[in-house]
Structure formats: C-alpha cells, structure tokens
Amino acid sequence: KLVFTEKILLYAGNSCISSPLAFNALGKICLNSQSGQSAGNFTQSTKATASTKNTYTQYKNLPKISEHVPMHNSNLSDTDLGYFLAGLIEGDGWFGYKQLHIIFNEKDISLAYLIKKRIGYGNVYKIKNKKAVRYICKHEKGLSIILNLINGKLVSKPKYDQLIKHNYSENFNYPILPPSNTINLDNYWLAGFTQADGCFHISIAKSKTHKTGFSVRLEYSLKQNDSIPLKLLYEKIKMGNLSQYHTGIWCYKSTGYKTAALLINYFDKFNLFADKYVNYLKFRKVYIMITEGKHLEDKGIIKIKSISGKGSSETSTQEV
DSSP states (O other), X not given: OEEEESOOOEEOOOBOOOXXXXXXXXXXXXXXXXXXXXXXXXXXXXXXXXOOOOOGGGGGXXXXXXXXXXXXXXXOOHXXXXXXXXXXXXXXXXXXXXXXXXXXEGGGHHHHXXXXXXXXXXXXXXXXXXXXXXXXXXXXXXXXHHHHHHTTOOXXXXXXXXXXXXXXXXXXXXXXXXXXXOOOSSSSHHHHHHHHHEEEEEEEEEOSXXXXXXXXXXXXXXXXXXXXXXXXXHHHHOOSEEEEOTTSOEEEEEOOXXXXXXXXXXXXXXXXXXXXXXXXXXXXXXXXXXXXXXXXXXXXXXXXXXXXXXXXXXXXXXXX
C-alpha cells in the first residue's frame, strides 16, 4: 500500500553536537492511496486529511531494544566501506570528468577527513557561505580505488550514468557494473545514503488527548531528487509515506514506532558517523523511553525535551 501526495509540510533543522566520528522532519499527513501498487507505479492523490493516530497506549507491544549501544565501528572492511560510499555518493555526491565531489554538512567534517584518509587521496574544502564542506578527489589512483570500492554497489542510475558519460570504464580500464535497483538491509548502503540525506527528528507535539499535554513522535526522513531509492526503501520496509514537493524533490518519511524499531536494529549494526550518529543516538534513547511508557509521564516529557534539545534544533512543538 503506497501513500503519495503532491505537497506536505516541511520542517528543517540540524543538531549542534559534534562527535569524533559519528537532516528535518516533515509535517504528518494521512493520505489516500490505492492498494496493489508497486514502488514504480503509483498514482497521485491531491486529497489529504490531517490525522494523528494515537499509538501511545500501545507502547507495551513495541519491540524492545537494549539500552546498551553496540560499539561504534569506524574501521570498515573494504566491502562495507564500498556500500557506505555508494550510498553516500548517491545521496550527496557526483562524478565529473576524472573527478568525484561529495558534500558534507560542516558538522560531519570528521567523516570527510576519515574518507580522505581511507582513500589516501583527495582534499577537503570549506564551501564559501555554506555550512558545508566538500571532499574532492581528482587523482587517478584515488578514483581507481573509489571505483573498485563502489562498483556493483550503486542502487540507482544517475551516478552510474555519470560514470558512463565521462568514460570511466575506458579511462580506467574498468568495467562499470549497472545499478542493482534494489535496497537490502544487510549492508552499509542505507547508512551511507542516510548519512547524506537522512534526518532523525524528535517531535514533541501539543496534544489535548494526552494527560501530559504532549505527544511524542520519532520521525525519520530522506529527501532526494531521484525518487528510485526512496521508492525502493518504501517497497522494502512497507512502512511510511512517499511524497513529492512542488519543487520536484521527493521525500520518504515515517513517524511510526515500528519503523523506528526496524531502523534502530539496522543502524545499531551499520553505523552512521559524526553529527548524524549523535542525532541517531538521541532518537534511539527516546525510543527506549517510549517502550517504557515514560513518554506518558510529565517527568518523561521533560527528559525527552532535554534529550532532543541538547545542542540541537531537532525538536519541534506543534498543535495536534
């Protein structure tokens, strides 16, 4: 069952906490949909009604996760790094003639330098008047290493088409494998893609139906010009919404607790980095509180506000 609309509310914000290694959410809309539609074939609905499902009393049935965060792994194998880089490049990178550019939020600059160190080539530059940095690799040996790492691990066509357009196969004497057109949750691709374009958002909404006066949502979203990865993700996990802005940008978003549990199980194994990892840990911590029913208590709401607000703009308050 695919949900789709042309326009939804947008919220954007980034946290300010940094980490040695380690963007926001969208207004919730319940949409009309047709059953039996695949990710590559769905219709547009312009009729949408705002709706909030009260799932807060069902917290006892949510999947439990450990309070102990698994050890963060920054020393990825070549295979894991290849999948991570493929997702990262498909999210915020591009190939030109004998050059690769990847854009990072300035709070994730440690990851840019980690990739530079791992590849052994390239440079990191601050982007003027932007809260972002750019990793650029133009060295033939460095590009060859990157191609070897990501080859066969791309999901969608745009970056593959760039490689073909600029004759990477001929220039590097390296056959470029076509994109897989599939997303699996057993490798680092989604971690890399989320690192580039993903957002973890804790929303504290004013509510007249909750004793505390507030409800809590855990929102995960991805935004991209290329719709294919987002459709493939929806098709894989069968939860959340797909939407398209009037600007043409696509968005996948979920506020469901079951989706949050699935994502936590994934990202505990396939790690994010830098500031995005810090935001994920906040998201994870609040999910644990929800499974314990603490989001239904005044003290719990205060604690959740504290977690989401520490050095962060990753929280919003709105009327329900």
